[in-house]
Amino acid sequence: AQTVTQSQPEMSVQEAETVTLSCTYDTSESDYYLFWYKQPPSRQMILVIRQEAYKQQNATENRFSVNFQKAAKSFSLKISDSQLGDAAMYFCAYRRKFYGGSQGNLIFGKGTKLSVKP
Amino acid sequence: DTEVTQTPKHLVMGMTNKKSLKCEQHMGHRAMYWYKQKAKKPPELMFVYSYEKLSINESVPSRFSPECPNSSLLNLHLHALQPEDSALYLCASSARDRVSEAFFGQGTRLTVV
Numbered sequence: 001a002q003t004v005t006q007s008q009p010e011m012s013v014q015e016a017e018t019v020t021l022s023c024t025y026d027t028s029e030s031d032y033y034l035f036w037y038k039q040p041p042s043r044q045m046i047l048v049i050r051q052e053a054y055k056q057q058n059a060t061e062n063r064f065s066v067n068f069q070k071a072a073k074s075f076s077l078k079i080s081d082s083q084l085g086d087a088a089m090y091f092c093a094y095r096r097k098f099y100g101g102s103q104g105n106l107i108f109g110k111g112t113k114l115s116v117k118p
Numbered sequence: 119d120t121e122v123t124q125t126p127k128h129l130v131m132g133m134t135n136k137k138s139l140k141c142e143q144h145m146g147h148r149a150m151y152w153y154k155q156k157a158k159k160p161p162e163l164m165f166v167y168s169y170e171k172l173s174i175n176e177s178v179p180s181r182f183s184p185e186c187p188n189s190s191l192l193n194l195h196l197h198a199l200q201p202e203d204s205a206l207y208l209c210a211s212s213a214r215d216r217v218s219e220a221f222f223g224q225g226t227r228l229t230v231v
Contacts, residue, residue: 035219043206045161045222091160095220105151105174106210106220108160 002027004094006109013082014117020067021077021112023092030054033095034068034075035106040088048090051075079114087116124209124223132231133199139226141192141209150192151220152184153208161208167192199230 003026013019025034036048051059051068059066063080079086092109122143131137141150148169153161166174167186175184181203183195192209206227212220 033219037222042224043227044224045208045210047219047221050219089158105163105166106161111158111160113158 002029002094002096002107004092004107004109006092006112008112009110010113010115012115012117013079015082015084017082018078018080019082019114021079021090021092021114023075023077023109025073025075025092025094027073027094027096029096031097033097034066035093035095036064036066036077037091037093038088039091039111045091049077082116084116084118087114089113122209122211122221122223124226126226127224128227130229130231131196131199133201136195136197138196139194139207139209139228141194141223142190143211143221144190145211145221146189147211147213147221148189149212150186151210151212152192152194153210155206155208155225196228201230204228204230
């Protein structure tokens with residue numbers, strides 16, 4: 001069974017600084033997807049960034065980038081130029097690819113609560 | 119339209135009440151999900167519907183009854199709930215044959231009194 005581990009329950013960053021959130025996962029599959037979701041107090045889970053396992057290039061979305069180390073099964077999120085609006089719970093998630101009748105439900109880590117100090 | 123709409127946003131119900139949660143999406147997604155989320159915890163999968171058929175039930179008590187009347191709509195019928203069922207209930211949808219991210223609704227905050 002696949003598992004996702006986020007070892008940092010809470011993190012704090014100064015506004016405009018850079019912070020890295022850690023995530024490791026365990027799987028025996030070679031092809032899958034990894035995601036970082038953000039959940040602010042408004043409750044809605046918002047996709048921050050995604051990575052396809054067969055792509056070696058690290059995904060980037062504006063101020064958000066990942067360091068994907070497939071062999072080490074590591075998937076960290078870097079937030080540059082942190083803003084007050086980045087304060088939220090961040091969940092790392094794994095999803096297997098669909099093949100035939102399989103279902104691609106998400107497997108979540110326990111989350112990291114990020115605080116941004118002005 | 120990349121929205122998943124959940125209603126109501128808040129619900130308070132007694133242990134003898136019957137209520138329903140509703141989820142709607144118009145992205146053509148054929149997989150839809152119900153998750154339960156307790157405070158400061160990750161979402162826990164409850165049910166998965168694929169092409170309007172229930173494909174996964176994560177051993178959820180029968181007081182929760184899902185229904186998928188069509189490809190855009192997902193309901194969760196609630197009956198005889200317990201106070202420990204109080205939580206945020208999230209609906210999500212995703213494309214089935216080309217995997218993409220799951221899109222989530224804003225959730226229904228349920229309180230059982």
